Amino acid sequence: MSINDFWIILTASLVALCCAIPGCFLVLRRMAMFGDAISHAVLPGLVVAYLISGSRASSVLLLGAAITGLLVTFIIEFIQKKMRVQNDAAIGITYTFLFAVGVILISLFAGQTDLDQECVLYGEIAFVPFDTITLDSGLLLGPRQVWIAGGMLLILLVILRIGYRGLYLTTFDAGYASTLGVSVMLWHYVLMGMVSLATVVSFESVGAIMVIAFLVGPAATAALFAKRLPWMIAIAASIGVLSSIFGYFLAVVLNASVSGSIAVMIGVIFALALLLKRFFPS
Amino acid sequence: MIIQTENPSIEAHNLTVIYHRKPVLWNIDFTLPKGQIIGIMGPNGAGKSSLIKAILGLVPVNSGYAKIFGKSFDEVRQKVSYIPQRQTVDWDFPATVQDVVLMGRYQQRGLFGKITQEDKVLAASALEKVNLGGFVNRQISQLSGGQQQRVFIARALAQQAELYLLDEPFVGVDAATEQAIIALLQQMKSEGKTIVVVHHDLHTAKEYFDWLVLLNASLIASGPTSEVFTEELLKSTYSGKLTVLSQVGDQLRERNFPVREA
Numbered sequence: 224m225s226i227n228d229f230w231i232i233l234t235a236s237l238v239a240l241c242c243a244i245p246g247c248f249l250v251l252r253r254m255a256m257f258g259d260a261i262s263h264a265v266l267p268g269l270v271v272a273y274l275i276s277g278s279r280a281s282s283v284l285l286l287g288a289a290i291t292g293l294l295v296t297f298i299i300e301f302i303q304k305k306m307r308v309q310n311d312a313a314i315g316i317t318y319t320f321l322f323a324v325g326v327i328l329i330s331l332f333a334g335q336t337d338l339d340q341e342c343v344l345y346g347e348i349a350f351v352p353f354d355t356i357t358l359d360s361g362l363l364l365g366p367r368q369v370w371i372a373g374g375m376l377l378i379l380l381v382i383l384r385i386g387y388r389g390l391y392l393t394t395f396d397a398g399y400a401s402t403l404g405v406s407v408m409l410w411h412y413v414l415m416g417m418v419s420l421a422t423v424v425s426f427e428s429v430g431a432i433m434v435i436a437f438l439v440g441p442a443a444t445a446a447l448f449a450k451r452l453p454w455m456i457a458i459a460a461s462i463g464v465l466s467s468i469f470g471y472f473l474a475v476v477l478n479a480s481v482s483g484s485i486a487v488m489i490g491v492i493f494a495l496a497l498l499l500k501r502f503f504p505s
Numbered sequence: 506m507i508i509q510t511e512n513p514s515i516e517a518h519n520l521t522v523i524y525h526r527k528p529v530l531w532n533i534d535f536t537l538p539k540g541q542i543i544g545i546m547g548p549n550g551a552g553k554s555s556l557i558k559a560i561l562g563l564v565p566v567n568s569g570y571a572k573i574f575g576k577s578f579d580e581v582r583q584k585v586s587y588i589p590q591r592q593t594v595d596w597d598f599p600a601t602v603q604d605v606v607l608m609g610r611y612q613q614r615g616l617f618g619k620i621t622q623e624d625k626v627l628a629a630s631a632l633e634k635v636n637l638g639g640f641v642n643r644q645i646s647q648l649s650g651g652q653q654q655r656v657f658i659a660r661a662l663a664q665q666a667e668l669y670l671l672d673e674p675f676v677g678v679d680a681a682t683e684q685a686i687i688a689l690l691q692q693m694k695s696e697g698k699t700i701v702v703v704h705h706d707l708h709t710a711k712e713y714f715d716w717l718v719l720l721n722a723s724l725i726a727s728g729p730t731s732e733v734f735t736e737e738l739l740k741s742t743y744s745g746k747l748t749v750l751s752q753v754g755d756q757l758r759e760r761n762f763p764v765r766e767a
Binding site: 251253307385386388389392394395396398399401402403404405446449450451452454455 | 562599601617644
């Protein structure tokens with residue numbers, strides 16, 4: 224195994240960890256489709272971030288792009304509540320619209336960014352090791368993506384640590400939370416912000432389509448077994464990392480897309496977990 | 506018949522709630538006493554749950570207002586505990602019984618304060634009171650309907666409130682649990698707590714409640730059970746619902762109320 228293999232697996236694992244944290248709450252809230260919506264809707268924000276920064280998106284701009292994710296949440300709420308459009312229709316029309324705007328922006332400014340439509344859909348995790356950060360002193364710090372994903376994981380862990388009780392309470396029993404004076408809406412947006420951050424950082428490496436597998440797959444598998452929420456998050460995180468490792472080697476053996484193979488691995492682990500649960504219920 | 510009370514626990518004035526242009530609660534105006542077990546009754550869709558939710562600010566109120574202990578709900582949150590319908594949450598949620606009961610301590614501790622040993626002791630004693638002493642570490646997905654309801658009540662007890670609002674606590678609950686809950690509510694009443702229960706079983710209403718609120722979108726009656734539980738008032742509450750009406754007839758006969766003077 225070369226150092227490049229290591230960097231790719233590490234990047235995939237970090238992305239999987241970033242997704243597992245908000246993913247667990249999405250699954251418990253039965254809002255998996257919101258993850259899909261946000262992961263697509265951050266595209267225009269990302270394109271604008273890339274356009275502003277030239278070729279490399281800085282972490283500050285990535286945070287800016289994550290705001291697009293919150294924007295889509297807001298638009299969906301608005302259409303649903305004020306216009307009384309049903310929930311899935313509101314989600315469907317909003318995120319496809321924003322995603323399409325992103326795609327058009329890419330075609331218009333294709334020469335000016337290193338994003339292309341292929342990358343947007345499937346990610347380019349195999350190229351991660353070639354985009355490195357080198358300090359002025361000549362010190363090689365390793366791939367840029369590893370640093371971005373690692374930093375984002377840290378941010379998400381801090382939010383989880385501070386906001387755990389709020390997220391936990393509003394996810395389990397929103398009505399009760401509200402009578403305690405806890406703002407259900409606020410925590411909804413905190414979670415959606417976390418999903419946005421996770422998807423923005425995942426975008427370059429795994430693409431818009433596969434992000435949803437990272438968000439929902441490990442969390443749904445963990446939900447089959449976990450007795451308490453901290454365990455669910457831990458199990459989902461482990462499944463994400465395992466899928467990244469096995470998925471990478473699957474991709475090497477088959478000479479196939481890395482992010483696709485990881486997503487397949489996530490699906491396989493979920494199926495195995497279902498069988499396990501079916502035949503050994505305890 | 507609407508009987509008012511001095512120094513009320515809950516009062517509502519011209520309270521109106523409209524969902525999608527359909528009035529769910531219409532011009533509700535009442536005062537409820539303190540230190541009693543109060544039943545809110547009416548047919549399906551009469552707005553019983555909505556009434557509680559409107560009082561607690563969980564649904565938007567179109568006009569009028571409600572007060573608790575003479576103040577807005579916001580000012581007396583600490584004294585009020587809400588026990589939602591059991592079916593409103595996902596009991597497959599990865600949590601233990603203790604995790605759920607400790608939520609009753611979140612108000613005192615805030616979302617960022619530390620949960621202490623004292624909180625755990627309070628949670629454990631709340632579980633003792635609902636006869637679930639040995640269930641602290643049980644996963645909530647393994648509970649029966651009656652046990653789920655008792656966990657919810659334990660969570661409310663851990664809040665150490667003055668006023669308790671229970672939304673349909675006896676639905677899908679076994680008879681033994683129902684008796685245990687009623688006994689517990691009686692005990693809480695003897696400690697001076699006020700308990701409001703949304704209920705739909707006419708058979709037990711007279712036995713359970715000191716005060717009755719009869720509701721069918723608008724307020725039909727509010728007063729001591731002995732004065733409100735009459736054929737005439739029940740008929741106007743359940744108007745048109747034949748099965749329920751015959752139930753009412755049976756009920757009145759069973760309890761030796763003269764349905765028609767011979």
